[in-house]
Amino acid sequence: MRAGDLTDRIVIEHRGPTRSPSGQPVPGDWAPFVTLWADVRHLSGTAAIKAGAETSTVQASMRIRRRTDVDASMRVQFAGTVYKIKAALPGADRTFVDLVCEVTK
Template sequence: MSQNAGELRHRIKVQKLTSGKDEDGYPTPEQWVDFMPLWAKVTHLSGKDLIAAQASNSKIVARVKIRYREDIDTTMRVIYKGKTYAIDSQALEDTNTGYESVTFLLSNI
């Protein structure tokens, strides 16, 4: 079964935190850098889901679904429409083959 390309119509940016050394060997401050832009399906929680999440002390506010990949994790963050979200879950694989798409849960930063 193939992925519906029209479903992934939102443009997101995934960023990762990096640190390094300058030309003299001194450590540079950590900073967020763009890891990659991706097409995704961003779904914000409905009012009912948001209330239920808050009742269980969850800070999840949205889900993001992307094509299957293994190089995105919870140390990264997502930028969507100028808002920054933390990735709060490991990749949740699709229910068909597990290799079509992955979904991450997002929270506000």
């Protein structure tokens, strides 16, 4: 993978652990996990009316260098927008990972 292809800065976030008043671990707010260079490609966008309100969905593919610690329980912040990671797909030559992402507004 050429470094020149990775021109977009993204922040991958995960749920930060917090504790309840009794000391039990509970899912917490989103916390930064890692900041990376990526190649962000917006694949499609759709608009629909659901329950009387207009919604739009944008799908994107974000290619990053190979990592094994990124999964679908995380999310990505890019250009002021939060994307949910739907899948982390390793490349055939194992030099990169494509993050299949989606944002719904």
